[in-house]
Amino acid sequence: xxxxxxxxGIRPLSGxxxxxxxxxxxxxxxxxxxxxxxxxxxxxxxxxxxxxxxxVIMDWDGQRVTGLVNPVTDSAELRNATLDSxxxxxxxxxxxxxxxxxxxxxxxxxxxEQLGSxxxxxxxxxxxGGLESEFxxxxxxxx
Numbered sequence: 001x002x003x004x005x006x007x008x009g010i011r012p013l014s015g016x017x018x019x020x021x022x023x024x025x026x027x028x029x030x031x032x033x034x035x036x037x038x039x040x041x042x043x044x045x046x047x048x049x050x051x052x053x054x055x056v057i058m059d060w061d062g063q064r065v066t067g068l069v070n071p072v073t074d075s076a077e078l079r080n081a082t083l084d085s086x087x088x089x090x091x092x093x094x095x096x097x098x099x100x101x102x103x104x105x106x107x108x109x110x111x112x113e114q115l116g117s118x119x120x121x122x123x124x125x126x127x128x129g130g131l132e133s134e135f136x137x138x139x140x141x142x143x
Contacts, residue, residue: 035060036115037083037090043137045108045126054135069094088112090122104129110137 037060044051058067058078065081074097081092091109098104110124118141126135 036088036112036120037065040140041122041137042140043122043135045128045133045135047131047133054137056137065090065092067092069096088115090124096128098129108135110135 037058039058041054041056041058043054045054046052054069055071056067056069056078057071058065058081060066060083065078065083067078067081069076069078076094076096078092078094081090083090089109089111091107093105093107095103096106106126106128108124108126110122112120112122114120118139120139121137122139123134123136126133
């Protein structure tokens with residue numbers, strides 16, 4: 001049996017499939033980035049002219065959103081965190097120290113955008129101690 005007889009009946013890959021396979025093998029950025037919510041997020045919250053830095057580390061275990069806000073300075077655990085994967089909306093609560101040292105309950109309601117990007121964003125409203133403002137965060141790259 002010659003070589004051409006061995007390959008009879010095997011359908012060759014299309015040119016597009018070969019290019020896609022080569023790109024995924026060569027460039028790890030085309031690989032899956034994990035769950036869109038999981039990772040380190042950095043951004044700001046507060047009214048214009050009085051913005052505060054915001055760092056959030058989040059994880060998704062398949063059922064629950066867990067994480068920390070400002071893990072280095074005034075670490076606080078996320079509470080009552082939810083993810084609606086139908087609309088990619090996120091809600092979480094956290095207690096943070098106010099300027100006088102009192103605990104303030106903060107509630108974040110946001111929406112994930114640019115899900116296919118390794119620099120996806122989460123933005124929405126941040127209500128903290130009765131002051132409602134906006135927040136914007138960008139997920140850090142994994143590489």
